[in-house]
Amino acid sequence: MIKMLRNGNLDIEALEIKDVIDIKTLQMFQDNFAIGMNIASVTVDKNGTPVTEESSYTKFCMDFTHSTKVGDDRCAESHRKAGEVAAQTGKPYVFTCHAGLIDFAAPIMVEGHLLGTILGGQILTSDPGEEKFRKTAIEIGVDPEGYVNASKEVYKTEEKNVTAAAEVLYIVTNALSKTGYEQLRLSHMSQELSENVTQIAATMEELTASSVEVTSNQHSLSEEILNVKKVSNEINSILDSIKSIADETKMLGLNAAIEAARVGEAGRGFGVVATEIRTLSMNSKDTAIKIEELTKSIEVSVDSTIKTSNATLLTTEQQTAAIEEATASIMEMTILADNLNSMTNTK
Amino acid sequence: MQVLIFIIKDKEYAIEINRVDTIEKLEAMTYIPKSDKEIMGLISSRGHVITVIDTSKLVMHKVDQEELKKLIIITVRGEKIALAVTDIEDVIDVDEQGVEFVDNARAVSVININERVVMLLNENQLDKIY
Numbered sequence A: 001m002i003k004m005l006r007n008g009n010l011d012i013e014a015l016e017i018k019d020v021i022d023i024k025t026l027q028m029f030q031d032n033f034a035i036g037m038n039i040a041s042v043t044v045d046k047n048g049t050p051v052t053e054e055s056s057y058t059k060f061c062m063d064f065t066h067s068t069k070v071g072d073d074r075c076a077e078s079h080r081k082a083g084e085v086a087a088q089t090g091k092p093y094v095f096t097c098h099a100g101l102i103d104f105a106a107p108i109m110v111e112g113h114l115l116g117t118i119l120g121g122q123i124l125t126s127d128p129g130e131e132k133f134r135k136t137a138i139e140i141g142v143d144p145e146g147y148v149n150a151s152k153e154v155y156k157t158e159e160k161n162v163t164a165a166a167e168v169l170y171i172v173t174n175a176l177s178k179t180g181y182e183q184l185r186l187s188h189m190s191q192e193l194s195e196n197v198t199q200i201a202a203t204m205e206e207l208t209a210s211s212v213e214v215t216s217n218q219h220s221l222s223e224e225i226l227n228v229k230k231v232s233n234e235i236n237s238i239l240d241s242i243k244s245i246a247d248e249t250k251m252l253g254l255n256a257a258i259e260a261a262r263v264g265e266a267g268r269g270f271g272v273v274a275t276e277i278r279t280l281s282m283n284s285k286d287t288a289i290k291i292e293e294l295t296k297s298i299e300v301s302v303d304s305t306i307k308t309s310n311a312t313l314l315t316t317e318q319q320t321a322a323i324e325e326a327t328a329s330i331m332e333m334t335i336l337a338d339n340l341n342s343m344t345n346t347k
Numbered sequence B: 001m002q003v004l005i006f007i008i009k010d011k012e013y014a015i016e017i018n019r020v021d022t023i024e025k026l027e028a029m030t031y032i033p034k035s036d037k038e039i040m041g042l043i044s045s046r047g048h049v050i051t052v053i054d055t056s057k058l059v060m061h062k063v064d065q066e067e068l069k070k071l072i073i074i075t076v077r078g079e080k081i082a083l084a085v086t087d088i089e090d091v092i093d094v095d096e097q098g099v100e101f102v103d104n105a106r107a108v109s110v111i112n113i114n115e116r117v118v119m120l121l122n123e124n125q126l127d128k129i130y
Helices: A023-037 A061-067 A069-089 A128-138 A144-153 A159-263 A264-344 B123-129
Strands: A040-045 A093-096 A102-110 A115-125 B002-008 B011-016 B020-025 B039-045 B048-054 B070-076 B079-085 B087-095 B109-113 B118-121
Touching: A023 A040, A023 A159, A061 A069, A061 A144, A069 A093, A069 A115, A069 A128, A102 A159, A102 B079, A115 A159, A128 A144, A159 B002, A264 B002, A264 B087, B002 B048, B002 B070, B002 B079, B002 B118, B011 B109, B020 B039, B039 B079, B070 B087, B070 B109, B079 B123
Parallel strands: B011 B118, B048 B079
Antiparallel strands: A040 A115, A093 A102, A102 A115, B002 B011, B002 B087, B020 B070, B039 B048, B070 B079, B109 B118
């Protein structure tokens, strides 16, 4: 089963033969190999369950040994043990089965993990003698004569041929599984790449939109700042009239003082009022001057803000351009990743 | 006594308030061609035509007429004249005993205001003005 781990890698423990090797191709190879070499074979998964049809099984095995439950179980046990040895050594293992035939087991592995075993053989390299077969026949409960006769039909060859055949099956199936596994990984990686790139592209688009907004905000900010400057200029012109009013008031106060002095003692009270008016005008003028200082510092601040704002505007505009460029590049990457993905996912 | 403190160029001067009729801003003035150079022009104030006098002569140095924006209207020998000055500052009380003469001819008088010695225009100067 193709399963992904949390970290996004393939779960190699859950991987099965059919995930990495096309079973049809394997069957075809296995059948032709069996006919060509006169050697029976079958592929089983890591639990010992066959994943292919048996190729060129002998009468001895099919019609007799596997015909009883005891025989079948002994074969299964024999295969399991051989499979274990093969998996442990990581190499093809040639052995004599419980019925006396020469068999081999070749592990199918990816990155040191067993996916299954290709089993084969059902041949003889030497004659173990009729007695051995008779004894087995009785043990598994089949007709001893038929069993012996069937054993005579078993193909005889030399051990080096068996070893070579096992080696060939081992090399080819492992090459297939390795390629299959790599393709599977590549397919997942490219899919992930495609997804990630698509995600980045979406993010970049958002970024482009927001940077455009930042630029336009900066524009309105600059305009708003200019408004502040305009308002401060208006305040200045109002201050000018306030100062002129204060000046008029001062003149009025001084004239009042002159009038008060003219009438002598009777004008003393009026003189006090005249002084108050002069003080008032002085205060007005001082206040106007203070406000003028403030508007001046506002103008200085505004000028420096405008300078900063213009620099920011330039930067944000450059940023927007850069982001747009990056977005375009990422769009191209998305297309490449999509192509890669559809390529690797085509079986 | 009370004195009016005023400024010509950047120096303070004083005049007894009792001598002053009124003060005004110098606004619409009619220039008189070929008149004495002390006469800046004529203004109309409260129904009187008044001669505006350049006070440069009074302070013994040239003052730009553009700078003279205020008028002190006084009566000299029964005639109203306007002294053009830079600015008019204040009316203050001074002790009559504080008036001092700086020469034996008692032509130039000064008063002491807050540690500042200020020339007080008297009959002598006013007679010479016009």
